[in-house]
Amino acid sequence: MKLSLGPAQYFWPRDRALAFYRAAVHWPLDIIYLGETVCSKRRELGTGDWIDLASELAESGKQIVLSSLALIEAESELGVLKRLIEHGDCWIEANDLSAVQLCRERRVPFVGGPSLNVYNHAALAMLCDDGLRRWVPGVEQGAALIRELRDAARTAGLGLPEIEVIAYGRLPLSWSARCFTARAHDLPKDQCGFRCIDYPDGLPLATRDGAPFLRINGIQILGEEVTDLGPELPGLRELGVDILRLYPNADGMADVVAHFDRARASSLPLPAIGARNGYWHGEPGMRRAG
Amino acid sequence: MQLVCPAGNLPALQAAIDAGADAVYAGFRDQTNARAFAGLNFSDDELRAGIAYAHARGRKVYLALNTYPDSARLAQWFAAVDKAASLGCDAIIAAEMAVLDYAARTHPRLPRHLSVQGSATTAPALRYMHERFGIARAVLPRVLAIGQVERLCESAPVPIEVFAFGSLCIMVEGRCQLSSYVTGASPNRHGVCSPAKFVRWHESADGHRSVHLNDVLIDEYEPEEAAGYPTVCKGRFDVRGEIFHALEEPTSLNTLELLPRLAQAGVAALKIEGRQRGVAYVSSVTRTWRAAIDTYYAADASAWSVQAAWLKSLAAHAEGQQTTLGPYHRHWH
Numbered sequence: 001m002k003l004s005l006g007p008a009q010y011f012w013p014r015d016r017a018l019a020f021y022r023a024a025v026h027w028p029l030d031i032i033y034l035g036e037t038v039c040s041k042r043r044e045l046g047t048g049d050w051i052d053l054a055s056e057l058a059e060s061g062k063q064i065v066l067s068s069l070a071l072i073e074a075e076s077e078l079g080v081l082k083r084l085i086e087h088g089d090c091w092i093e094a095n096d097l098s099a100v101q102l103c104r105e106r107r108v109p110f111v112g113g114p115s116l117n118v119y120n121h122a123a124l125a126m127l128c129d130d131g132l133r134r135w136v137p138g139v140e141q142g143a144a145l146i147r148e149l150r151d152a153a154r155t156a157g158l159g160l161p162e163i164e165v166i167a168y169g170r171l172p173l174s175w176s177a178r179c180f181t182a183r184a185h186d187l188p189k190d191q192c193g194f195r196c197i198d199y200p201d202g203l204p205l206a207t208r209d210g211a212p213f214l215r216i217n218g219i220q221i222l223g224e225e226v227t228d229l230g231p232e233l234p235g236l237r238e239l240g241v242d243i244l245r246l247y248p249n250a251d252g253m254a255d256v257v258a259h260f261d262r263a264r265a266s267s268l269p270l271p272a273i274g275a276r277n278g279y280w281h282g283e284p285g286m287r288r289a290g
Numbered sequence: 291m292q293l294v295c296p297a298g299n300l301p302a303l304q305a306a307i308d309a310g311a312d313a314v315y316a317g318f319r320d321q322t323n324a325r326a327f328a329g330l331n332f333s334d335d336e337l338r339a340g341i342a343y344a345h346a347r348g349r350k351v352y353l354a355l356n357t358y359p360d361s362a363r364l365a366q367w368f369a370a371v372d373k374a375a376s377l378g379c380d381a382i383i384a385a386e387m388a389v390l391d392y393a394a395r396t397h398p399r400l401p402r403h404l405s406v407q408g409s410a411t412t413a414p415a416l417r418y419m420h421e422r423f424g425i426a427r428a429v430l431p432r433v434l435a436i437g438q439v440e441r442l443c444e445s446a447p448v449p450i451e452v453f454a455f456g457s458l459c460i461m462v463e464g465r466c467q468l469s470s471y472v473t474g475a476s477p478n479r480h481g482v483c484s485p486a487k488f489v490r491w492h493e494s495a496d497g498h499r500s501v502h503l504n505d506v507l508i509d510e511y512e513p514e515e516a517a518g519y520p521t522v523c524k525g526r527f528d529v530r531g532e533i534f535h536a537l538e539e540p541t542s543l544n545t546l547e548l549l550p551r552l553a554q555a556g557v558a559a560l561k562i563e564g565r566q567r568g569v570a571y572v573s574s575v576t577r578t579w580r581a582a583i584d585t586y587y588a589a590d591a592s593a594w595s596v597q598a599a600w601l602k603s604l605a606a607h608a609e610g611q612q613t614t615l616g617p618y619h620r621h622w623h
Contacts (some may be wrong), residue, residue, distance in 0.1 A: 031364045071462055072412050073434055075441070087470040097408075097415035104418070115465055117478065118359040126422070140479065145360050154363035173471050174461040177433035177617040180537060184529045187623035205504065206528040216529065216536070221461075223471055242559055275581035278474070284504060285471040 001237065001264045002184040003257065004031035004164060005215060005246040007067040007093065009217055011173065011196035014044040019052060020248070025060045027254055028261040031094055031243065034082065037113075038079045039179070042196065047080050052144040066079040067093035070115040071175045071219065073112075091133065108173050114138045114166060115175070119145065121153040124161070134162040138247060139171040142280045143232075147239060162242040167229040168256060168274060169247025170202065170215055170222040171285060178218040200250035213286075224285055225239065228274025230263050291552065293560035294352070294451065295576045295581060297568055298330045303340040303351075305573040310580030313350035315383060316340065317481075319364075322370045324407055325565040326481030332500065334373065341378050348578075350380035354565075356405035358386045358478040368392045375400045381426070385409075385464055390423035403451070404428040405621030407464035407478065413445040420447040427451055427558060433461045436548055436618045440549040442554040454545045455575060456563025457609055458616050462522045462539035468522040473504045484521045518610060544604055544613035547596050549586055571607045578603045 004169070005024055007018065024032060024244045034057070036042050037049050054064045069077055081099055085092055085108050094100045095113035105108040111134040118124050124135060137146055146163065153160050181203055182192035196203075200220055202215030214220040226249065229236065238245070244260055248254070256273065263270045278287035295311035297303035305369055306314045317323030319331040332340065341351045359367040367389050374382050375397040382400060384390050385407035393402050404419050405408055406429040419425045424592070429451045430439065443450050457504040461468065469483045470476035477483045486505040499514030501520045508525035511517045518524055518540035527536045545552065552560065560583070562575055578600050586594045616622055 013299075070465070072415075072431065078412060078414065093430070093431070096412075097410055097418050098337060098412040101414040101418035104416075117358055117464060119386065119387070119479070120361040120388050121366055122361075122364060122391065126387050126391065140467050140476055148361045150362075171467075171471070174466040174468055176461050176537075177435075177598070178460060180621050182530075184536060188346055190620065203529060208510055208526060208528060208533055209507050210528070213506065213527065221468065221537070273572065282474070284474040285467065286506075287474075 002030035002243040003260055004245045005029050005033060005242050006245045007033040007035055007037045008248045009038060010041045010200055010202060012200055013197060019044055021057060025057050027150050027257040029062060029257060031063045031065060032252055033065045033067045037067045037070055037095055038220045041067060047143050048085050056138050065091045067113055068095045068099040070095040074252045100130060103133045106133060109133045111136060119141060121149045121156060121158060132161055134164055136164045139285060140279050141237060143235060143280050150240060163240060164243035164245050165236060165241045167244035167246060170224055170226055172220060174221045176219050179219050181218050184216060215238055225275035228272050229273050229277055229280060230260065231269045232280060233263055233269050239246035291557060291583060293579055294559050294561045296562055296565040296572060300336045301569050302572045304343055305569045306349055306576050307349050309573045311349060311576050312343060313352055315352040315354050317354045318370055320433055321481045322357055322367055324356050324477055324481050327566055330566060332548040336426050337377055352383050352403060353379040354383045356383055356407045357383045357481045357544060364388055369476050378588060380531060381598040395424050402425040404430055405576045409462055413442060416446045416448060429561060432459055433462055433617050435620050436551055437597055439466040443557060446460050450561035451561055451610035452552065452557055453563060454560035455604060456542055458543040478548035489520055516610060541612040541614050543616045544602060545615060545618055546582060548618055550594055553586060574603055575607055
């Protein structure tokens with residue numbers, strides 16, 4: 001099993017982001033995803049910086065993938081997407097249909113990111129025709145759905161791409177035209193002051209009775225719980241999962257990667273270091289019990 | 291500009307047609323559509339009757355098949371496409387690639403509209419759906435500002451339909467997991483958001499009420515305070531020590547004042563949300579929009595203005611009696 005570092009979901013200062021990746025390149029990872037997937041206003045690292053960083057990190061021999069925005073609204077955002085694709089040296093993680101089409105038109109291989117809606121083998125086969133080489137199922141696609149999809153593909157005589165499952169981190173749940181971080185500061189989105197930079201792990205949102213519930217991350221909402229599929233590793237192997245995706249937290253990621261590196265080398269499941277992911281078991285994503 | 295109105299059941303369909311809808315959209319009574327609520331939607335016989343009613347008056351019926359089947363359930367969605375074709379629907383509204391592909395291959399003369407659940411926000415995304423599945427129209431997610439809608443109308447390979455009025459999804463449609471995170475039931479897979487069976491209201495002796503969704507506190511209300519349906523996105527939460535509608539207030543989208551710009555941009559159809567609403571809503575909202583559109587095309591376009599009576603009527607049917615221009619207006623973002 002390979003380990004991947006998913007695209008950083010939060011907005012970090014330039015120096016912090018560069019230091020993070022220059023350390024990560026020495027961790028026991030096989031794949032590193034780079035790029036801004038949430039908000040095009042976040043430019044501590046610009047498009048050129050991400051491309052340069054991709055070239056620099058690629059010298060390590062790890063596979064570097066450039067991830068696209070999940071929600072594209074403006075022409076300028078399409079322009080960035082074209083630059084990433086036409087850079088040419090990297091696969092693209094396509095996080096919406098715009099990226100799928102632009103990769104398809106330019107015959108660039110792509111990873112189908114978790115915010116593409118792929119729920120069955122027939123859709124996946126069509127995307128494979130378009131150039132999809134790896135599939136990251138969405139957060140609500142649990143073990144049973146993936147097993148059904150795998151079996152249906154086999155029955156239909158269809159090949160499957162690599163499958164990469166979100167094994168660790170806060171789950172991305174939704175995106176909006178509105179910026180919720182700006183809203184929480186009573187600021188218009190156009191004058192947000194880049195407040196996301198003050199919340200390197202997102203801005204906590206709790207229920208009125210004080211229970212931690214969600215994380216606000218600009219225009220994105222994440223689940224509060226840092227989920228961990230480490231204890232499910234034997235099942236993931238049986239299912240044919242090729243890659244475990246670890247979403248970066250602001251701190252402690254070296255230890256997380258080391259933990260999963262031990263886990264993949266062990267035949268026994270390691271103890272949990274995060275919350276149970278209910279989605280994987282066909283339950284509400286946030287439920288811990290059971 | 292066509293007026294496309296919601297039909298949650300046969301009386302609503304007839305009310306929408308009578309009030310001047312050019313087309314209505316409806317769904318089968320199962321999880322193949324994104325309003326799979328108990329007591330809503332159409333049996334085969336009801337849909338047949340509805341189509342006859344609409345066609346007799348020169349109007350159209352579109353069938354929403356806009357959820358995402360997993361591999362094991364694909365056959366059920368394909369059967370629904372077959373049924374839509376055999377009953378004589380004028381188009382299907384679908385989002386999922388395998389469903390669109392099946393429809394294109396099996397019933398090429400049945401027009402395919404891309405559902406809002408398809409989450410296509412750009413010209414390349416629409417190009418994909420057009421080249422791949424020959425969509426004849428696309429419904430845009432409620433995320434673009436009016437200027438972006440205008441530009442997309444110029445570059446899109448297919449005619450555009452936009453939401454004009456009704457409850458407002460704050461999140462990009464087709465990619466929101468807030469309901470499934472809390473309840474396990476999702477709009478994409480099960481055709482429901484925050485289903486009623488997970489909702490629990492509690493009223494204390496002093497009249498204070500609270501509402502939980504699968505044991506997650508969504509909001510609390512003072513004795514006289516108006517309370518809305520508890521979706522996660524419209525609850526009040528604690529962020530930075532303040533309690534407020536952190537994601538969105540209970541309010542409805544109303545684009546009436548944008549009607550001239552939408553018409554001039556070449557928008558093909560205006561969609562009214564609300565298959566879960568009753569006959570009174572459908573009838574009144576349809577009548578108001580019919581009047582507004584007809585007045586626009588009858589008059590010198592530059593002389594058209596929003597009439598106070600229209601706004602009053604629409605506000606009466608809005609969530610929380612409030613309306614917003616929502617994402618069409620930059621300041622909302």
